[in-house]
Amino acid sequence: xxxxxxxxxxxxxxxxxxxxxxxxENGRRKDAQGELIKVHHLTEVKAExxxxxxxxxxxxxxxxxxxxxxxxxxxxxxxxxxVSSVDNQGLTGQADVIVK
Amino acid sequence: MMKQTRRGFLKKLSYLAILAAIPRVAxxxxxxxxxxxxxxxxxxxxxxxxxxxxxxxxxxxxxPNIAENGKVVPISVKSSLENVASIxxxxxxxxxPLATSVKLGKSSIADxxxxxRMAKTSNVIALVEADGKLHRTSQQVxxxxxxxxx
Numbered sequence: 001x002x003x004x005x006x007x008x009x010x011x012x013x014x015x016x017x018x019x020x021x022x023x024x025e026n027g028r029r030k031d032a033q034g035e036l037i038k039v040h041h042l043t044e045v046k047a048e049x050x051x052x053x054x055x056x057x058x059x060x061x062x063x064x065x066x067x068x069x070x071x072x073x074x075x076x077x078x079x080x081x082x083v084s085s086v087d088n089q090g091l092t093g094q095a096d097v098i099v100k
Numbered sequence: 101m102m103k104q105t106r107r108g109f110l111k112k113l114s115y116l117a118i119l120a121a122i123p124r125v126a127x128x129x130x131x132x133x134x135x136x137x138x139x140x141x142x143x144x145x146x147x148x149x150x151x152x153x154x155x156x157x158x159x160x161x162x163x164p165n166i167a168e169n170g171k172v173v174p175i176s177v178k179s180s181l182e183n184v185a186s187i188x189x190x191x192x193x194x195x196x197p198l199a200t201s202v203k204l205g206k207s208s209i210a211d212x213x214x215x216x217r218m219a220k221t222s223n224v225i226a227l228v229e230a231d232g233k234l235h236r237t238s239q240q241v242x243x244x245x246x247x248x249x250x
Contacts, residue, residue, distance in 0.1 A: 013209060026217070028195070043130040044129065044130055049205075049207065052205050052206065052207055053203070053205045054204070054205045054207055054208045055202060055203075055204065055205070055208065055212075056129075056202065056203040056204075056205075057200055057201070057202040057203075057214075058129070058130050058131060058135070058200065058201045058202070058203075059199075059200050060135040060196055060198050060199055060200060061135070061195075061196055061217075062191055062194050062196060062197075062198075062199035062200075062216050062217045062218070063199060063200055063214060063215070063216055063217065064171060064172045064173075064215040064216060064217055065171070065172075067214065067215065068213070068214070068215050069212065069213060069214050069215075070176075070212065070213035070214075071202070071204075071208065071209075071211065071212045071213075072208070072209035072211050073205070073207045073208045073209055074207040074208075074209070075207065
């Protein structure tokens with residue numbers, strides 16, 4: 001799972017934009033053979049800033065493919081933000097970013 | 101020490117097998133029941149129990165009036181409330197109404213954006229949990245092409 005993160009600080013508030021590469025199959029789509037494609041979607045994405053969880057999202061089938069999410073928290077330039085994710089098949093992703 | 105019997109050993113083994121079978125999802129806090137609920141009220145109940153819901157001006161929901169493509173509908177939820185514990189987005193007429201639920205931390209700002217799928221024209225409901233209450237705002241989004249089937 002590939003995770004792209006951008007984190008920028010302004011006036012003590014860090015704004016984060018994330019993109020997780022994921023098919024987000026909701027189990028209702030059919031492939032070329034007419035078979036239903038198995039459910040395969042992100043269930044959780046967690047972002048930690050200096051040991052504190054600042055974003056812990058649970059996702060359902062109604063989240064778009066390659067989910068984009070944005071959030072904000074109080075922080076400073078140079079802080080480290082760690083993001084981890086897991087999907088319903090147990091695949092995980094992890095990425096770190098330094099706040100700019 | 102207790103004597104290890106064959107039966108006891110097998111029993112323990114079966115517990116282990118059960119334990120190994122359940123956590124396919126590593127963190128286990130994913131609320132499968134709420135996400136599988138096929139009705140708005142049911143989904144809210146599964147997620148929040150009987151927490152009181154009030155309509156509130158302190159919650160701002162930003163969503164397009166008309167979404168041309170139901171596969172990607174950008175939604176933003178903001179709140180001026182203090183002590184926001186979580187923000188959830190429901191789509192009333194989706195096959196499974198709960199789209200996403202985000203828990204926030206102490207240093208978080210109550211301002212999130214996600215992109216969701218919508219099957220058809222529906223009300224989008226944002227619920228912001230703060231101080232044991234759910235603050236609600238909703239908006240209708242018209243969808244011209246649904247995004248939940250193929």
